[in-house]
Amino acid sequence: MLALREDSMVDRYQQYFEEIPAYLSIHDRNFRIIEANQRVRLDFGERIGEFCYRVYKQREEVCAECPVEMTFADGRCHWSEQLLITRHGRQTHVIVRTTPFRDEDGNIVSVMEMLTDISEAKKLQTLLERSQQHYAQLFEEVPCYISVQGPDLKIRDANRQFRETFGPAVGGYCYEVYKHRDEPCLVCAARLTLEDGQCRNSEEVVTSAAGQKINVLATTAPVFGPNGKPEAVIEMSADITQIRQLQSQLTSIGLLVGSISHGIKGFLTGLDGGIYLVNSGFANEDRARVEKGWDMVQRNVGRIRSMVMDILYYARDRELSLVDIDPAEVFADLESGLQKKAGDINTELSVEVAPHVGTFPGDAMAVRAMLINIIENSLDACRADRYKEHRFVKVNVRREPPYMVFEVEDNGIGMDRETREKIFSLFFTSKGIKGTGLGLFIANKIVDKHGGRIDVDSESQRGTRFLVRLPLEARPSVPLVE
């Protein structure tokens, strides 16, 4: 009776073994399959007695990390993911789990291996990975700066364009990376979005790792967590620097037109006056009046000429064409014209070029324009002075390595602090209708392009001293023209 019951139990377990919806096989120490269930036989054939690696993988040697071998070695259960090849050549991903069978003395005599087919799950996983890769690629390659910040404003992720422009940003605070600030911005769009989950747009000026200022249109959007609350913020910034530059150029052109028309009104008044004096002088046979009128005409024609040169220089913004310049030659050329202007306004102009001053690399036309602008500015300052008996403009040129120094000193009306701080600003003028606000702006731009600098000392009613330093060595970026 008992034997009968045991027999029926064995039958039942044998049936479970056969019917279980997984591959089940028993292996000996030599990796031979000593028993296998129906599914193994169905997909791999009647292979009892053969090596498992040959049956399951069509290999000729033991697999590198064999869970059966490991279970024989330590008596524990092991698992791993394996790729099987059925007798029909179909690849099947499986999870392999092993467990030891022991004899009465506790020795491991065989190992049972259960292989669960995970091909469908594996297929889904592959699709998921591909989809993730696809979105990661989109994130990486979007042609704008994208960063993801957590509630602490630390950057968790950044796309390629962001990393290339702002450096390896992940882990840094967004305000440090984006703006080189030590503390969060006063109005922080990212933080506001984290608080209320709303998208925001703002225009910002950010600084690249190389120190370049970039105008961006930034948009922030929340990244919601499982609880439905924003757990991070994604910030996308489009570079609008070129648009802003264009806008600024258009504004400048508008200002330039205003400035030119303003200047021309003044010159026309001077010309009208000169013509009136000349005509009425002839009519009255008053030679002194004719001469005075003719001086006015010449002076205002000269002013128009300088203004046109300034406008052309401003409009072209051309590259420098460097040659070796001898300051003595420059002044030999310029001095007579400047002396005439100085004489007309009863101002003494002295030019002193130190002996053996040598040459320096410069753009001849630009350097001339710069010197004329500065010296004429000084002459104008003397002309505007009504109180001094003796008015002068002194020009001194000397070599002070690494610079060629041009010092222009006058005892004209001088400047107050505000004027001094603004003299190099575009369209700033203290000369009322006779100024366009271009001359010193361009002079400064020319000196800057040469890698030099202008320093200004000035005191109201006392006079002004300009110190122009131009380098004796050309900057590597500006090649010397042979």
Added chain:
Amino acid sequence: MSGVSAVSAGRKRVLVVDDDHDTLDYLSVLLGDNGYDVCTAADEPTAIARLADFSADAVIMDVMMPGRSGLGLLVKLRANPRWRDISVIVVTGDDRVLEDHGKSYLSSYEGMRGPEAVLGKPVDPQTLLRLLES
């Protein structure tokens, strides 16, 4: 250049104030040729000083002068009983003043009379002379 030209009895007296010397020279010769006694000043303090001994019937002035901005001189004239009735003609290249005749500048001075006329530079001499005659 600045100062008072020969004063003759019965001639109208005009003070010209402008920081541009060509304008001063031009207007003083033009007005002198047309029978006016002319005095010139290149800035506001000088203009005030000139008015002390030159009782002007009219002042021709620009609005942009060194050390001062806007219509400060006009405000000083209107505020002083001695000079209140002097006719003021503004001759300027400043578009804002040309457009609103200085109203925005004078808006903080309630009830203050603006300039009698505002002319743009370059000034038309006939218009200027006609205004001075009237």
